[in-house]
Amino acid sequence: MARSIKDEVAIIGMGCTRFGERWDMGLEDLAIESVYEAYEDAGVGPDDIQGCWLATASAPLIGVGGTIAANALKFNNIPIIRNENWCASGHIALLEACMAVASGVYDIVLALGVEKLKDTGYPGxxxxxxxxxxxxxxxTSPGSFGMIATRYFEQQGLSIEEGKALIGKIAVKNHDNGALAPRAHFHNKITLEQAVKAPIIAWPLGLFDCCGNSDGSACAIITTRELAKKFRPDPIYLKGFGIAMDAMLPHTRPNFDWIKFNSLMTSSKKAYDMAGIRNPREELSVAEVHDCFTITELAIYENFGFSRWGNAREDIDSGFFTRDGGLPVNIDGGLKCFGHPVGASGLRMTYEIYKQLQQKVDNPQRQVKNPRLGLSHTFGGPPQLSAVAVFGNEVG
Amino acid sequence: MAGIVSYGGYVPILRMERKIIASAWGRGATAGERSIANSDEDSITMAVEGAINCLNKMDRKEIDGLYFASTTSSYAEKMNAALIAAAVDLERNVLTMDFTNSLRSSTAALRAALDAIAGKSAKKVVVTAADTRTAYPKSDQEQLFGDGAGAVLVGDDDVVADYEGGFAVSNDMMDVWRNPEDQFIKQWEGRFVLGEGYTRNMKEAVSGLMKKYNVQPGTVSKVILPAPDDRTLKGLAKSLGFTDAQIQDSLLGNVGHCGAAHPLMMLSQALEEAVPGDLLILAAYGDGADALLFKTTDKVGENRSRRTMKSLVENKMMFTSYARFLSYKNIVEALPGEPFRLLPSATATWRENKTSTRLYASKCRACGTAAYPIQRICYNCRSKDNYEELRLSDRTGTVYTFTRDNLAGRSDDPVLIQTVAEFEGNIRFYGLMTDFVAEETAVGMKVEPTFRRLYEGAGFHNYFWKLRPIK
Known part of the structure; x- marks a missing residue:
């Protein structure tokens, strides 16, 4: 990238709805719920927002433009820029909003993700x-990610029982975390036996290897480093980011091994480089990564350098990614427990990082100690597109 | 001299014991099994199978025409043969024709092709016939019918059997018929159908042929007589002066009567079993009868098809649910699954003919990287529009990764195997598997492409290639 924007922009307020089957809430209601929390958190109002970057992927299916945000929130004739970028839509709205502020064109902007999956009539x-x-x-999504699991088990020489137990431990961990997250869709703890024996969705992935389908919204209010402290004493700074998209679907890409994803490796490296991170395993305090399926989280450990290649199993078995481990991953329960309202997820994950870095998590039982740097990430498509953002609570 | 250059057939892998159908109705069973087109097969896909089996790796540029015969064409108005010719990857300047509405449509197509060769208007024509007829639930025909395809390539050079001549009888009668609005075949009283219809007309055509070409019954190696049942077949053969040993196996016991495809399926099987110098008579019935006389050459032992009829008949998976049979045959509507989000587009289907229907991949001329679908910009070296095209339909691959997806299929066929296969030439292909035993799927398994019907949308059938395990 031509220029680093490390520490140039800061988040001064965020909002996040309860995720779940919000039958009585429409897209507009969900947007209002998260945005008004963020206004209050930042101490701003609709007249302060100079631009809105909106992420919504699937519902309604066509022709939404920026209408949802405009109609719901009654901004003052500002640009509303909608993007749809698979599961990374929320992150891309957030990062585009950050770049708009870094460019100097805007002082205060909103990045908003909102999705209403439960209006489609179908569970997936x-x-x-x-x-x-x-x-x-x-x-299908489970089918595409199931093929990653088949290949990982094959490459690592794992029997189906060993493979299922390995990814099952990720489900157990995330459900253990989700039980402590009031806004999550699912709060039930599960056993490894439950995870392994659950009905198959797309073999080898079972029910507990798959995230839920939920409604939800999350948003961030972003300003410049210079203005941030006028709004609050503890703004959260963008340290680095990376976005990368592979040039072909994994399904048809020549020689692709289904283990090393260029988009994951490139996006994380760019984010680390901008943030000045040399060893993410040691330097990150907490990470929210794209656990649409348990195998995805496992693949990310290795592609992001949290684990050495082929070493995810050792780290999972030693509890390295649990709440009390060396690098807590998906400490709020992840997509596993929040579900995945596509456009909202990247901002929901960033909300957790924001609150962790401020040490203001809504349930102190899942607050990490002395956090410094946190990472949020979404991985979209079949999969093909990865977006990573690194945040810190101090400049420098 | 015009004759048969190659031949091949196709029998769907699914078979059902007839007693399963019988027991569903509490009625008597006919012995044996019948073939059933899979939920992704129809007359077009089976005709493609038959034609590819017959042509094998033969250079497609040599083919001048493709004639398709069926009573169950996938399209009532539209040249079915044009779609089949594209899937088979014939050249643009071929003559295509649909021969329809009669069980004799395949012999009519065959005679037209042979006459075109004899008249020097074509050098090589492929005739492919397929049928998937629907009988009334509980009827005898429900058990007796099967689904399948047969194909022959005719030409005047390098033939395995010379065409000696033909004889035809036309006879209008209401014995077996189906109106345009009917799903099921209708028929008049059995004795009228078999006696005055089938037996009398077939006898007239075969004896007329033998008289015209001065053939004595004793000199005939095999008489190929598609018949409604084996008893009627034996009676007819006997009345023509043939012994049981001269009767070509009817395929009724283990496949069933495959409508317009049946004459070519039996002919293919007879040619497989023939030796040089054999005299073969083929006849087919339907409002009259056609009879054709062939004499095999010393090339008849060459196995030119991809698979023998014998192996196709033997390669089977047992289908045990009568409820699913009714659903596959569109007789009952099973619970709908999720709607398709990607509706086919006529323009896109037309534009992507080379990739989607003819199944071509691209190989970069600069760096050699190959990929499917055709890539204008090379994935590896980014050379632009600098590639050669490779047809995948006659290549094989191995499973690189897969998933057994329980939520993506039809409610009457719920498990889909999404598969990434690596084809010869290092080409990755992603598609659905078909004709599989779910538990047997494994990384490294050998697969080949097969042309199938995916789903309906935008008012037309959406065809594409799937992967089939190679047994």
Missing amino acids: LGTGRGMSPVLEARR
Whole structure:
């Protein structure tokens, strides 16, 4: 990238709805719930917002533009820029908003993610996830990620029982964390036996290897480093970011091994470089990564350098990524427990990092001690697109 | 001299014991099994299978025409043969024709092709016939019918059997018929159908042929007589002066009567079993009868098809649910699954013919990287529009990764195996598996492409290639 924007912008307020089956709340209601929390948190109002970056992926299916945000929130004739970028939509709205502030064009902007999956009439994201009615006629999200698990087990020489137990431990960990997160969709703890024996969704992935489908919204109010402290004593600074998209679907990419994802490796490296991180395993205090499926979280450990290649198993078995481990991952329960309202997820994960870095987590039982740097991440498509953001609570 | 250059058939892998159908109705069973088109198969896909089996790796540029025959064409108006010719990857300047509405449509197509060769208007024509007829639930035909395809390539060079001549009888009668609005086949009283219809007309055509070409019954190696049942077949053969040993196996016991495809399926099987110098008579019935006389050459022992009829008949997976049979045959509507989000587009389907219907990958001329679908910019070296095209439909691959997806299928066929396969030439292909035993799927398994019907949308059928385990 031509220029680092490390510490140039800061988040001064965030909001996040309760995630779940919000049958009585529409897209507009969900947006209002998260945005008014963020206004209060930042001490600003609608007239202060100079631009809005909106992420919403699937509902309503076409023609939404920025209408949801405009109609719901009654801004003062500002630009509303909507993006849809698979599961990374929320992060991309957030990072585009940060770049808009860093550019000097705007002082205070809003990044808003909102999604209403429970209006579709179907329990999953659906089949035919892609561009082509023949090539991707029946592609599903569990199916695409199931193929990562098949390949990982094969490459590591794991039996199906060993493989299922390995990823099952990630589900157990995230449910253990979600039980302590009031805004999560699911609060139930599960046993490894439950995880391993659950009904199969897309073999080898079972029910507890898959995240839920939820409604939700989260948002961030962003300003410059110079203005941030006028709003609050503890703004959270953007330290670095990376966004990368592979040039072909994993399904058809020549020689792809389904283990080393270029988009994951490139996006995390760019974020670490801008943030000045040399050893993420040691330097990050907490991370929220894209656990749409348990195998995805495992793949991210290795692609992000949290674990050495082939060493995720050792770190999972030693509890390295649990709340009390060396690097707590998905300490709020992750997508596993919040569900994955696509456009909202990246901002919801960033909300957890923001609160952790301020030491203001809504349940002190999941507050990490002396946090300094936190990472949030989403991984979109079949998968093909990765967006990483690193935040810190101090300049420098 | 015009004759048969190659031949091949196709039998869907699914078979059901007839007693399962019988017991669902508490009625008597016919012995044996019937074939059932899979939920992603229809007359077009089976005709493609038959034609590819027959052509094998033969250079497609040599083919001048493709004639398709069926009583159950996938489209009532639209050239079905044009779609089949594209999937088979024939050249643009071929003559395509649909022969429809009669069980004799395949022999009519075959005669037209042979006449085109004899008349020097074509050098090589492939005739492919497929049928998937629907009988009334509880009827005898529900058990007796099967689904399948047969194909022959005709030409005047390098033939395995010379065409000696033909004889035809036309006879209008209401014995077996189906109106345009009907799903099920109708028929008049059995004795009228078998006696005055089938037996009398077939006898007239075969005896007319033998008289015309001065053939004595004793000199015939095999008489190939698609028949409604084996008893009627034996009676007909006997009345023509043939012994049981001269009767070509009817395929009724373990496959079932496959409608317009049946004459070509039996012909393919007979040619597989023939020796040089054999005299073969093929006849087919339907409002009259066609009879054709062939004499095999010393090339008849060459195995030119990809798979033999024998192996296709033997390669089977048992289908045990009568409820699913009714659903596959569109007789009952099972619980709908999730709607498709990606509706096919006629323009996109047309534009992507090379990739989607003809199944071509690209190989970069600069660095050799190959990929499917066709990539205008090379994934590896970014050379632009600098590639050669490779047809994948006659290549094989191995499973690189897969998942057994329980939520993506139809409610009557719920498990889908999403598969990434590595094809010869280092080409990755992503598609659905078909004709599989779910528990047997494994990384490293050998697969081949097969043309199938994916789903309906935008008012037309959406066809694409799937992967089939190679047994």
